[in-house]
Amino acid sequence: xxxxxxxxxxxxxxxxxxxxxxxxxxxxxxxxxxxxxxxxxxxxxxxxxxxxxxxxxxxxxxxxxxxxxxxxxxxxxxxxxxxxxxxxxxxxxxxxxxxxxxxxxxxxxxxxxxxxxxxxxxxxxxxxxxxxxxxxxxxxxxxxxxxxxxxxxxxxxxxxxxxxxxxxxxxxxxxxxxxxxxxxxxxxxxxxxxxxxxxxxxxxxxxxxxxxxxxxxxxxxxxxxxxxxxxxxxxxxxxxxxxxxxxxxxxxxxxxxxxxxxxxxxxxxxxxxxxxxxxxxxxxxxxxxxxxxxxxxxxxxxxxxxxxxxxxxxxxxxxxxxxxxxxxxxxxxxxxxxxxxxxxxxxxxxxxxxxxxxxxxxxxxxxxxxxxxxxxxxxxxxxxxxxxxxxxxxxxxxxxxxxxxxxxxxxxxxxxxxxxxxxxxxxxxxxxxxxxxxxxxxxxxxxxxxxxxxxxxxxxxxxxxxxxxxxxxxxxxxxxxxxxxxxxxxxxxxxxxxxxxxxxxxxxxxxxxxxxxxxxxxxxxxxxxxxxxxxxxxxxxxxxxxxxxxxxxxxxxxxxxxxxxxxxxxxxxxxxxxxxxxxxxxxxxxxxxxxxxxxxxxxxxxxxxxxxxxxxxxxxxxxxxxxxxxxxxxxxxxxxxxxxxxxxx
Amino acid sequence: xxxxxxxxxxxxxxxxxxxxxxxxxxxxxxxxxxxxxxxxxxxxxxxxxxxxxxxxxxxxxxxxxxxxxxxxxxxxxxxxxxxxxxxxxxxxxxxxxxxxxxxxxxxxxxxxxxxxxxxxxxxxxxxxxxxxxxxxxxxxxxxxxxxxxxxxxxxxxxxxxxxxxxxxxxxxxxxxxxxxxxxxxxxxxxxxxxxxxxxxxxxxxxxxxxxxxxxxxxxxxxxxxxxxxxxxxxxxxxxxxxxxxxxxx
Numbered sequence: 097x098x099x100x101x102x103x104x105x106x107x108x109x110x111x112x113x114x115x116x117x118x119x120x121x122x123x124x125x126x127x128x129x130x131x132x133x134x135x136x137x138x139x140x141x142x143x144x145x146x147x148x149x150x151x152x153x154x155x156x157x158x159x160x161x162x163x164x165x166x167x168x169x170x171x172x173x174x175x176x177x178x179x180x181x182x183x184x185x186x187x188x189x190x191x192x193x194x195x196x197x198x199x200x201x202x203x204x205x206x207x208x209x210x211x212x213x214x215x216x217x218x219x220x221x222x223x224x225x226x227x228x229x230x231x232x233x234x235x236x237x238x239x240x241x242x243x244x245x246x247x248x249x250x251x252x253x254x255x256x257x258x259x260x261x262x263x264x265x266x267x268x269x270x271x272x273x274x275x276x277x278x279x280x281x282x283x284x285x286x287x288x289x290x291x292x293x294x295x296x297x298x299x300x301x302x303x304x305x306x307x308x309x310x311x312x313x314x315x316x317x318x319x320x321x322x323x324x325x326x327x328x329x330x331x332x333x334x335x336x337x338x339x340x341x342x343x344x345x346x347x348x349x350x351x352x353x354x355x356x357x358x359x360x361x362x363x364x365x366x367x368x369x370x371x372x373x374x375x376x377x378x379x380x381x382x383x384x385x386x387x388x389x390x391x392x393x394x395x396x397x398x399x400x401x402x403x404x405x406x407x408x409x410x411x412x413x414x415x416x417x418x419x420x421x422x423x424x425x426x427x428x429x430x431x432x433x434x435x436x437x438x439x440x441x442x443x444x445x446x447x448x449x450x451x452x453x454x455x456x457x458x459x460x461x462x463x464x465x466x467x468x469x470x471x472x473x474x475x476x477x478x479x480x481x482x483x484x485x486x487x488x489x490x491x492x493x494x495x496x497x498x499x500x501x502x503x504x505x506x507x508x509x510x511x512x513x514x515x516x517x518x519x520x521x522x523x524x525x526x527x528x529x530x531x532x533x534x535x536x537x538x539x540x541x542x543x544x545x546x547x548x549x550x551x552x553x554x555x556x557x558x559x560x561x562x563x564x565x566x567x568x569x570x571x572x573x574x575x576x577x578x579x580x581x582x583x584x585x586x587x588x589x590x591x592x593x594x595x596x597x598x599x600x601x602x603x604x605x606x607x608x609x610x611x612x613x614x615x616x617x618x619x620x621x622x623x624x625x626x627x628x629x630x631x632x633x634x635x636x637x638x639x640x641x642x643x644x645x646x647x648x649x650x651x652x653x654x655x656x657x658x659x660x661x662x663x664x665x666x667x668x669x670x671x672x673x674x675x676x677x678x679x680x681x682x683x684x685x686x687x688x689x690x691x692x693x694x695x696x697x698x699x700x701x702x703x704x705x706x707x708x709x710x711x712x713x714x715x716x717x718x719x720x721x722x723x724x725x726x727x728x729x730x731x732x733x734x735x736x737x738x739x740x741x742x743x744x745x
Numbered sequence: 746x747x748x749x750x751x752x753x754x755x756x757x758x759x760x761x762x763x764x765x766x767x768x769x770x771x772x773x774x775x776x777x778x779x780x781x782x783x784x785x786x787x788x789x790x791x792x793x794x795x796x797x798x799x800x801x802x803x804x805x806x807x808x809x810x811x812x813x814x815x816x817x818x819x820x821x822x823x824x825x826x827x828x829x830x831x832x833x834x835x836x837x838x839x840x841x842x843x844x845x846x847x848x849x850x851x852x853x854x855x856x857x858x859x860x861x862x863x864x865x866x867x868x869x870x871x872x873x874x875x876x877x878x879x880x881x882x883x884x885x886x887x888x889x890x891x892x893x894x895x896x897x898x899x900x901x902x903x904x905x906x907x908x909x910x911x912x913x914x915x916x917x918x919x920x921x922x923x924x925x926x927x928x929x930x931x932x933x934x935x936x937x938x939x940x941x942x943x944x945x946x947x948x949x950x951x952x953x954x955x956x957x958x959x960x961x962x963x964x965x966x967x968x969x970x971x972x973x974x975x976x977x978x979x980x981x982x983x984x985x986x987x988x989x990x991x992x993x994x
Contacts, residue, residue: 154878158877158878172802173800173860174864174865174905175865176865177808177809177810177905179808181803182803182807182808231884232883233876236874236876236881236882236934237874237934238897238928238934240895240897240898240928243888243889244891246888247890268902272898272901279872279873279874280873282869282872282873283875286869344805346802346804346808347803349802380773380775381773381775383780383783383784384780385780386805487805490806490823490829491777491829493775493833557879603791605790607783607787649791651789651793651795651796652795656756656757657854657855659796659798660790
């Protein structure tokens with residue numbers, strides 16, 4: 097019997113389209129070589145953009161400013177609510193305003209190293225170059241970044257770096273950047289250049305003659321399933337962290353757009369690279385519906401510790417200084433509490449596994465501000481972190497000014513995503529993926545404050561330059577109509593799927609399946625992974641899937657506002673994606689970044705990479721539900737940042 | 746905790762609605778209000794009834810999707826969003842009324858879900874600074890005094906949830922509109938469009954059917970982000986200034 101864990105190895109990825117030559121000249125070279133579309137011809141081209149977060153919002157606005165006709169979608173009631181809004185800490189840029197030795201090259205270096213040498217150098221360098229323009233753009237839009245008394249922009253430090261390059265707007269940087277993009281998009285909607293469809297969810301991709309030509313989407317208010325056609329399709333639908341059920345993602349963030357695109361031919365790269373964020377509020381019980389992040393910026397001033405002794409259940413303020421273990425400062429003296437996220441998370445797991453965790457179930461560590469309050473005064477701490485402290489108190493009913501916060505790692509971000517070339521185009525011509533939806537820039541671990549940078553770099557600057565080239569080379573595509581056999585087929589498949597979900601009328605709710613899958617993934621494909629565990633998960637997932645289609649219960653009809661149907665349909669895709677994540681994790685028998693395989697560690701418990709065997713990005717090709725997929729390797733070449741064992745000690 | 750919930754049920758925009766009563770048991774004080782509703786909905790699905798529809802997404806108080814009137818108050822008894830309200834604010838045996846935002850400019854879509862697209866159209870009318878991508882000068886070319894930057898930020902914190910409208914006896918959207926006007930008008934980058942912005946946004950606000958402002962102040966009391974009532978006064982000043990200037994031209 098063929099099991100899913102068998103996979104085939106196909107041809108390696110031949111060309112990423114990244115230009116040759118010195119790394120700092122590649123983006124200029126690509127922009128010059130990319131063909132342009134005459135401004136007068138742009139309005140003849142329609143581009144679909146799915147999602148209105150930092151990547152989608154900025155891309156929609158910019159493409160419309162350039163003169164393209166943009167048709168844009170979001171499942172939320174307003175484009176302003178995309179989950180980028182919840183990003184707290186900040187956005188990185190190599191401005192070197194602090195004169196502390198920062199540069200484009202250093203941001204490039206930090207990002208490649210932080211990603212544990214599993215990202216593509218050409219893309220990361222471009223990201224670092226563009227970072228400085230992003231800050232200019234956002235300031236011009238009126239984004240109210242924190243400022244010094246002289247009127248200039250303030251910055252702070254983040255994990256994994258030793259310079260202060262993170263721009264911020266209190267603990268609401270994502271909100272402010274997103275509103276900037278949303279406002280730019282709103283201007284284009286008013287001008288008639290963007291046709292906006294809120295409360296509309298993409299359910300499938302339409303591919304005709306090998307090219308992406310449109311999408312199938314459902315109006316979430318009326319339930320009507322419709323087709324939309326275009327000359328190119330851009331997916332900016334975010335990450336897939338909600339596979340785990342409990343994560344810091346919004347409740348409705350989902351993987352349907354990227355998974356359906358994968359099923360239609362787009363390779364999915366590094367699906368096992370997920371980021372577990374070290375500083376989240378621990379869960380309180382089985383009712384928990386989501387986890388809340390406490391910004392990494394708190395690690396600038398907060399000190400992380402657990403009791404030295406196992407099972408010490410005294411209240412934190414009664415544990416004397418010499419009986420505390422500030423374990424990050426002890427193990428990593430030069431970065432201390434500011435080590436990268438993967439390292440901080442794993443260290444927290446280790447001390448909890450040793451029986452030194454605090455709070456209910458021993459699943460927590462302290463993040464203590466007592467020293468910071470003594471040093472800076474309560475008012476200064478409040479000015480810097482006030483909204484985060486309030487949020488913590490509201491959720492836990494504990495006052496973090498008086499007792500240390502309790503934190504524990506939680507699923508936060510997915511570095512994996514649709515495979516894209518240097519132009520951000522997937523393996524389906526005409527289909528682009530930007531922001532968290534692609535796999536491109538963060539390797540096996542993303543540094544803090546780099547997601548906002550990447551989303552906006554892709555949307556404001558990269559995609560608007562590269563999509564021109566595709567449209568210029570395909571100027572006169574045949575118009576598509578609903579009568580086309582390929583369109584009829586996709587439409588019928590979508591309708592059948594929803595009808596089947598409604599028809600099963602079983603005895604289990606969508607949430608019960610989602611929870612079950614999430615717990616399985618957290619146990620076997622979470623912070624530490626083993627060969628045995630992953631094989632167990634790969635055996636179990638098809639069983640859950642089979643049970644799902646037998647026992648799911650979705651009340652109501654498809655021709656109305658039906659949140660249960662929305663959920664159930666998203667779970668269909670999680671149940672397939674989860675399998676690919678586990679397979680990818682199983683095949684990558686090395687540890688790197690957020691992917692920690694217990695079999696592959698150094699004597700002191702750090703991730704041991706195996707560059708000779710796994711120095712590639714794994715791009716998976718879909719071959720059928722439950723069928724063995726095909727692996728295409730993209731070899732990663734490091735010409736500038738030479739792979740070394742990451743050291744933050 | 747055991748609770749009695751009286752919930753507004755309405756099949757769709759055209760149907761009549763009514764309050765329905767449900768019992769929920771086993772509610773822990775650590776649950777958020779929406780997690781309590783999750784418990785109710787799981788119960789309803791298994792008993793073959795349709796779950797209660799409500800808007801929610803980030804569940805951390807920032808996206809602005811959640812929007813319930815709880816015991817007559819927008820977002821309930823605490824000054825926060827519905828998703829950040831926890832069950833420790835209630836007692837065992839309580840009866841809780843749950844209704845959607847009530848305002849003629851926010852028609853009900855289903856149960857507790859309303860249509861707030863009027864807010865988007867107010868922003869489209871002028872709630873932006875025209876700065877096409879690529880046109881920006883170096884960020885430090887224009888310093889912004891810290892008090893102005895802080896003032897802009899405090900108004901930019903608005904999450905567009907609509908509690909201000911739901912709480913207002915007139916269903917006015919002045920607090921929402923003024924928050925954006927004040928955020929952008931105080932910044933040097935926003936100066937070139939200062940007059941057209943306030944005039945166009947107020948015109949759109951009126952066209953959407955929001956009520957007039959009588960400075961009742963309920964909006965600022967309900968606002969989970971603490972946008973102050975004086976924001977409205979400042980917008981009125983901006984509007985007067987812009988009207989006078991337009992008159993002179």
